[in-house]
Amino acid sequence: MEKPVKKGLFGRLREKLGRSRSTFDESLGEAVRHPETPDPDLADKLEEALLLADVGMDATQRIMGAVRRLSGKKQQLASEVLPVAKQAMLDILGDNYGPLATAVASPFVIMVVGVNGAGKTTTIGKLALQFKNQGKSVMLAAGDTFRAAAIEQLQQWGERNQVPVIAQAHGSDSGAVAHDAMQAARARGVDILIIDTAGRLHTQDNLMAELGKIKRVIGKMDETAPHEVLMVIDGGTGQNAIRQVQQFNEAVELTGLAVTKLDGTARGGVLLAAASRFHLPIRYIGVGEGLEDLRIFNPEAFIDALMPE
Ligand SMILES: Nc1nc2c(ncn2[C@@H]2O[C@H](COP(=O)(O)OP(=O)(O)O)[C@@H](O)[C@H]2O)c(=O)[nH]1
């Protein structure tokens, strides 16, 4: 008998993750439709699907370790294997989860970092409106002074959402923008200040030095700030994203991750790879361009939406 399609947020997340999900459906769908029929290749199929979805060696080995601890016969049954695999995935994500507690400081300062095109500015725009809708006052700072278009893009988000944006001219010092923004946020009693940053400079070393400087400027004005250094990664960049996280983490000591574009990739498993590799909470996932498509990360909902059952 066909299972009813799940409705609501849960069902929609499942649709949004369509391409990543289909990697698992193609490999495991047959076994899932016959959960009590032994399939001697089931564990191998799962392992292949995990690697294809970019779950990475680390996390894949952890998941397969749990599956291979099942007795030989059970390893052939989807009814046994999938719950164990899902639990192993949840164990990996378990420590890597936790929404932002923005009430601990005022202004709560979020510095957003990541390579060009990862989705930083878009994520900031969506976040600003979400916070505003929760009744919080928000200010944005255009710290990507390297590209004129980046400043305009943030200003457009600000105008659209009626959120003030602190900006200086293209090419100006991003540390000075951060300084101005901290002062303005304090003066106006803003709840949340979100600072955009560049994803590309003349060299990678320049970029990391600039990010370090922005962080120091903020820290001098409030020693508890930035309260969050959020790295945005493009879920479609696969294992490259892991190297990027490592580099940024070394430069500015990240405190959280947001993984975008999970709607457009068959490799959504990078989220598990990152979780397994770094002890960093995944705060948000991006599953589309709409405002509601930036979701607070929920491991159970994510795994349920990703895996067939
Ligand atoms: N499909 C999809 N597109 C996204 C998502 N997040 C960001 N984008 C798009 O990715 C592109 C680059 O985003 P942008 O915020 O400018 O990246 P930045 O260079 O890191 O600031 C834009 O076209 C965004 O609309 C997402 O979750 N899903």
Ligand SMILES: [Mg+2]
């Ligand atoms: Mg940008």
